[in-house]
Amino acid sequence: MNDADRRLAAMAAIQRQVFTREQARAAGLSAAAIGRRERSGLFVAHGPWTFHFAGSSLDWRGGLLAGLLDLGGSALVTARSAAALHGLDGFEEGPLQFLVPLGLRGRRTVGQVSCTPSIGPLDRATVDGLAVTSGTRTVLELIGRANERELGNALDSALRKGLTSPAMLLRRLDELGRQGRRGVATFDRVMESAGVQSWLERQFLRLVDQAGLPRPTLQRTYRSDRRHVARVDFDFEPWPVLVEVGGRRGYLSADERRRQEHRRNELQLLGKVIYFFTTEDVAEDAGYVIATVRRALLQAAA
Numbered sequence: 001m002n003d004a005d006r007r008l009a010a011m012a013a014i015q016r017q018v019f020t021r022e023q024a025r026a027a028g029l030s031a032a033a034i035g036r037r038e039r040s041g042l043f044v045a046h047g048p049w050t051f052h053f054a055g056s057s058l059d060w061r062g063g064l065l066a067g068l069l070d071l072g073g074s075a076l077v078t079a080r081s082a083a084a085l086h087g088l089d090g091f092e093e094g095p096l097q098f099l100v101p102l103g104l105r106g107r108r109t110v111g112q113v114s115c116t117p118s119i120g121p122l123d124r125a126t127v128d129g130l131a132v133t134s135g136t137r138t139v140l141e142l143i144g145r146a147n148e149r150e151l152g153n154a155l156d157s158a159l160r161k162g163l164t165s166p167a168m169l170l171r172r173l174d175e176l177g178r179q180g181r182r183g184v185a186t187f188d189r190v191m192e193s194a195g196v197q198s199w200l201e202r203q204f205l206r207l208v209d210q211a212g213l214p215r216p217t218l219q220r221t222y223r224s225d226r227r228h229v230a231r232v233d234f235d236f237e238p239w240p241v242l243v244e245v246g247g248r249r250g251y252l253s254a255d256e257r258r259r260q261e262h263r264r265n266e267l268q269l270l271g272k273v274i275y276f277f278t279t280e281d282v283a284e285d286a287g288y289v290i291a292t293v294r295r296a297l298l299q300a301a302a
Contacts, residue, residue: 001250004028005042011054016062017052021071024051037056046070047109059228064130065112067098070109075100076131078114079145082138085127089151089157089199099141101134118176127233135163136172143173144183151183152202153191159194172202195219200245201233203284204289208234211290213297216243222270229266232274237295241298242267242274273300 010026012019024034024043037043043051044250047070052058058066064085065131068075076082078099096111103200105115123137135158142154158164169191178184193205195218207239208215216234234243267274277289 003134005037007204012053012056016044018050018062018066018069019056021049021051036198037290045185050109051170060096060265061128061130063096067096067109067111067113068092068131068286068294069109071098071100071113072104074104074119075118076133077105078111078133078138081111081142082133083142083154085130085132086125086135086138086163087159087161088154090153104195116176122172136168139164139169140173140176143181143187148186148190151186151195151201153199154195155190155194157196166191193218196233200279200282204234204243204245204277207282207286207290208293209295213290213293214239222267222272229270230263232267236297236300240272240299240302241275241293244274245277246279 004024006026008019008029010025011023011027018190021034021172029037034043037050038045043052045051046063046066049070050066052062052066063076064081068077069125072157072227074201076099077085077097078095080091080095081097084093084095098109098113099112099119100107100115101115101119102115107113117187123134125132125134131240132138139151139154139158146154155169159166171268173184173187184191190202196202196205201218205215213237216236218234219231219236220229220237231240233245235241236243264274272294275292281289
């Protein structure tokens with residue numbers, strides 16, 4: 001390995017093992033020298049313009065960086081790949097998905113490349129040094145590529161993380177165009193319950209809607225004497241009925257249980273009655289959940 005190879009290896013070490021043909025030339029290698037190294041196996045081609053050294057391999061983020069280098073400076077990681085980078089619920093590392101403007105439509109790399117007539121400044125973000133679609137654009141790029149539950153998870157977690165807002169999503173979708181876009185009807189259904197914090201809360205709200213019960217207020221905060229008491233999942237005001245959903249109570253530690261019961265007591269002192277349903281209740285025993293909420297509302301109204 002000569003000086004040029006060593007310079008290139010040092011560069012690759014700080015950019016996820018990836019380097020480009022142009023960077024190899026800048027390190028001092030001629031086109032012929034690059035070709036010899038590729039034929040000998042020292043340079044392993046990844047995409048049209050990217051390599052890594054023999055003996056190294058690209059992890060998922062390395063594959064994303066290689067794709068961005070192949071596609072040019074306007075490209076972004078998008079869709080499921082972007083959702084995983086942003087840490088949205090239910091999306092894991094694995095896919096290599098990219099978005100490019102129409103002017104780069106012919107560019108190729110390892111992974112799926114889609115093109116769009118519009119990538120605005122607010123569509124761009126950076127995560128772990130990688131150019132990625134913003135939270136808003138990531139959710140919109142999942143329309144038609146994710147099922148309703150996945151899209152709901154993406155929306156809920158993007159809202160929870162402060163990466164977008166319902167108003168931003170609707171405005172940007174209108175700008176990009178709704179007409180003819182596959183999956184918009186699913187997106188509209190998901191947006192009807194925007195503001196919930198998880199799939200479980202979304203499922204509970206769906207059960208309430210299907211049963212024809214009054215729609216509760218989501219994520220309401222209660223205070224007493226200027227002091228925060230609790231934020232509750234569902235508030236059926238004007239009835240004094242509160243509902244929370246979550247994991248099994250048996251999983252709480254002693255300290256957590258103590259805090260929960262203190263919280264429950266304070267809400268009851270404010271005149272509220274709080275009901276709790278586990279994941280299993282909501283997912284597997286909808287009849288019990290709805291019957292309990294209906295009886296609670298009837299008793300409160302009596």
